[in-house]
Structures are given as structure tokens and as C-alpha cells.
Amino acid sequence: MSANPATTDRTQASLLLLDTHQVTALLQPEDVLRAVHEAFTLHSQRAGRVFPVVREALPTGGVFGIKSGDVSAQGLLGFKAAGFWPANRARGGEPHQATVLLIDPATGRPLCVLDGNAITTERTGAAGALGLQHLARAESTRLCLFGTGVQARVQLRFALQVLPALTQVRYLTHDGQPRPDFEAELRGCCDIAHATDANAAVAASDVVITATPGCGALFDAAAVQPGTHINAVGTDTRGKRELPEGLLERAHVFVDDAAQSRSIGEVQWAAPDLPCTELGDVLTGQAPVQRGAQDITVFDMTGLALQDLTVARMLRTQALAQGLGTAIAWPW
Template sequence: MADIICLSTDDIKNLLTFDMVMEAVKHAYTANSSKEGLTFPIVREKLSENAVFGVKSGYLPAKDTLGLKAAGFWTNNRIMNEEAHQATIVLIDPNTGKPTAFLDGNYITTIRTGAAGAVAADLFASKQARKLAVIGTGIQGMIQTEGLLFVRPGITEVRCLGHSGKSLPNYIDRFKDKVNLQVCSTVEETILDADIIVTSTPATSSFVFTEYVKPGCHINAMGADTKGKSELDKSVLQLAEIFVDDEHQSRTIGELQGLEDCQVTEIGNVLLGKHTGRQLETSVTVFDSTGIALQDITTATLAIQMAKEQGVGTVLHW
């Protein structure tokens, strides 16, 4: 007999704060780069023209935590006014193989990716950053903006460009009273003279070019997580100091697909003090976030720990 704790979206939202998730993500990065955590090969398969399914899994021996996230993208869900991205996280006892927890993975994916962008910007972006450019105003665009305003409260201007325009009204409502918000119609208009650029789109062709990016700018590239996806032109990547969550993933499913000559540093090694991070104030820095399983596992483990302390969740007897 085993007890499985189940946490819903609302449970997780009530349990986790953004700064707590930032710390969990930092631990995931350092564990990944030091090899104290194991990230297993990703499964990602196209089911149809409108559906993609994948599995990310990993193991943290120090926390006695094994887990996976089964997730994908079902475009037709939007017809029913439901979220296209769907994810479920399962935690497993590595000593017995029995499941210990079952969690909504949608919100965990959202907040851990937002925290990832915030961690990267806090490490690499100028402390004097004032202008933020955001391309992609959906769920990730919103949480990325929240994260950037959290670590760089000096930001006073946000310029945004919606991928399809459908998410733009919600984005405007969320930030119009917090900053000087400008809605743009072109990429060039959005990112010109920006101190920080965030890209969070499903693009399969590059749209950020060197001539648009000013010296000293930091770019969080959050969209490329599958073969064929790309947001940054290779001229930007060849110019920039590049930081990644996982080098293998970045080269196989991230922005560095086909760019073997580009040198990269894993963000975990910066957090561990093995690399100094940005070398020059005038350098363009890029953080390529492909999303690693250990981010999901550390965040889910934190949620379960908080749930046990507060008596939250539904218990299934297995």
C-alpha cells in the first residue's frame, strides 16, 4: 500500500511563490551541470498535424527524487477554449518504483520557466536595465515579464509584440498599470534599443537579427525546445556570449541546432562559480532555455513538501 499525493493547479498556485521556485530552478541547474542530477533523453513525437507528445524525466539522488513530466501541445484544444499545452508530473520513489505524487504540470511548467528567465536575467542583464522587449504575449510571455519585473524592478518601459494577437488583450490588462507599455507592430520596433529582450514564440524561422540588438543587451530565448524551432538568427548567436540550461539539449532542440562552432556555458556552472558569466559590459548575452526535467522535478518536490507541511492536496491509496 502506498499513498499518492495529488495536487491541482489551484493547490500549486497557493503553495508556491516565485522566489521559492527561483531557488528550486537554481538547484536544478547546478545539479545538472555538476552531474549530481541526471537528465534522461527526451521523448518528443508528433502524433498528428495538431498534436505533439513528449516526456522529460530525471533523477536527483540527493533528494531521493525520481520523476517525469508527460506533456505536449494539442492545437485543437483552442477550439474548445482550453489550453493547448497539457502537462502532468509524476514523482516516483527511486527505491521501490512506486508513485508518490501526481501533479498538474501546466502551472509548474509556466512558473518554473518564468523563474528560469528571471534567474538568467538576474545573472546576465544589466542592473541598470530600463527597457524590456517581449515578443510573444501568451502565457509564457506574461510570466517572463512578471519574472523580469521581479528581478529588475527598475524597468520602466515594456514594448511587446503578440505572435497572433489573440493573447495581447490579456497581456495589456496585466501590465498597463505597472509600466509604460507600448504595443508594437514589428520586431524591429519592439527590440530596438532594448536592454533586455524576451522571445517566447513557437517560431520555426529566426526573426531577431544583429542589426536590431544594441551592445550590452541580454536576450532570454525561451521558445526553441524542439527540432526545427528557432527565434534568433545565427548572426546573433555568433556575436553573443551564450549561456544555456543544458548544452546537449541546446545543440539538439534549442537555438544552437546546427551551430557546432558556437561556444556555450551552462548556467549551472555560473551559479557554481566555475564561470564568471558576462565578460564585457558591451557584450550581447543570450540565455537559451530548452527546459530540463530537473526544473520540473525540483519544483514539484518543493510543492509536495509544502503540501505535506500545510495538509494540502488529495491523497490516493495505491
């Protein structure tokens, strides 16, 4: 007598694990750009949903969050549990920590667990690149970067890729000290130098990228010159900010998700009626950008759950095709 197929499937079910080394080996910038573009498109078309974000401070000094969503027509469901633990630096570890879980929407069973650190870094860099491609002036040559951490580096790497006219980078650090190792990584790619006067560096730049922990305004609003584009990366929690008061009111503001940006992004500091355009609507043509040479544009990046899910699905598909990862029995 043959076994019941449903029973056999349940007892032979497995869970795929992809650790940081396997995820990093599979991540390719062009693949990530395509997956993140798809996430923005799905969000714009409301084919994919993003659920309310959990973002809470912990007694340990860390911040814990959950971003989740689904694309029902594609059988895509999952979440990323992530946060920021600054004390990890003293342990020699990365403060940002993330884990992604893909779930079968038909049964609720877990399909794949992925280390989310590299996913978060690359998908955020790709989102920033899409913002630069569609919002910054193509002829931009000078960039001001706040931060030299993991996210600042990936934002700069993608910026140099998608804005080929960029030749000059000035960067600022929280302690006002240069980072020779950071400069060495970029030497040969651009004219890079440390700056200590934030307002002067911003005023002299076509593009500004802020990728810091978001502990306060980094420069004065008056320093931002007409024609500047800003990618604001670091504000992703209530109470955080990187941009100064009064700047958003002078700018055309773009966001990844309007409700999320008003809750945990830079837009939390603006008036409730501040006009915002979702980048996905720009990518799908629903909100064409008519950028004037003197316009100031801001992309407030809080991170979409759909970005994590489309990238994670891409990685799982590649891992299964290449026989990578660890499959463990997960019967039910």
C-alpha cells in the same frame, strides 16, 4: 502474531494527487526561484542527472515530450510528460499540457502526481529570471517582448521583479494587433505599449524575451545592438526557432543544458563548435561572467527535468505538511 512490516507498508501505500488548483495555491515565486536555483546547482555539480529528452510530433497536430531525471543522493526521481496541442485553443483550453510524476527510486512506486501546467509556467519564468539576474545589464531599462501568452506573461512578471530598473516594455504579437487585456494587467507596473516593427523594437531595447511557438526567426540579427541580452524561451523542439541566423555567432551563449540545447534549442541552428556555457556553472561560480557593456548575451532555455522535479518535490512536501491534495490507496 504481528504483521510483516514490509507487507503492511505495501498494502497501505498511497498515491498523492495534486490538481491544478492545489498546485497553483501552493506555488510562490520565491519558493520556485529557490527550487529552480537548486536544480541548476545540482546539474552543474553533476549531482543530478537529466536523461535524454523525448520530443515527437503527433498525427493529431500536437507535440508530445518526456523530460526525466534523478538526484540519487536525495532520493529524487521522476518525469514530466508534456507537450503542445494548438487545437486546444479552439476548445477554450490551454495548448500547453503537462503532468509530473514523482517516483520512489528505491521501489519504483509512484509517490505523487501533479498537474504540471502551472509548474512548467512558473519554473520557466524562474529560470528566465535567473538568466536575467546573472547575464543582463543590471541598469537595463527597456524590454522587448515577443508574445502575450501564458509564458510571455510569467517571463515579464519575473523580469520586472529581478530587474528593478526596467520601466519600458514594448510587445509584439503574431497578428500585429494590440492586446488591451495584456496591457491592462501591466498598467501601473511599467510603460507598456504595442509595437509593430520588430526590428525597431529590438534595436531600442536592452533586454529581449522571445516566448512564442517558435515558428521562425522573429527579427533580423542586425537589429540586435551591443549590450543587449536575450532570453530565448520558445524553441524546445527540433525544427523550431525564434532567433535569426548569424546572431548566436555574435553573442556569448548560455544554455541550461549544452547537449539538450544543441538537440532541440536555438543552438541546433549553430555550428557544432559554437561555445556555450551552462547557466548552472555560472550560478556555482565555475564559469564567472565577465560581462562587457557592449557584449551581446543569449540564454537559450530548453527547460531542465530537474527544475520540474525540485519544484514538484517542494510542492509535495508542502501539501503533506498542510494536509492538501487527494491521497488514494495504491497498494502493491
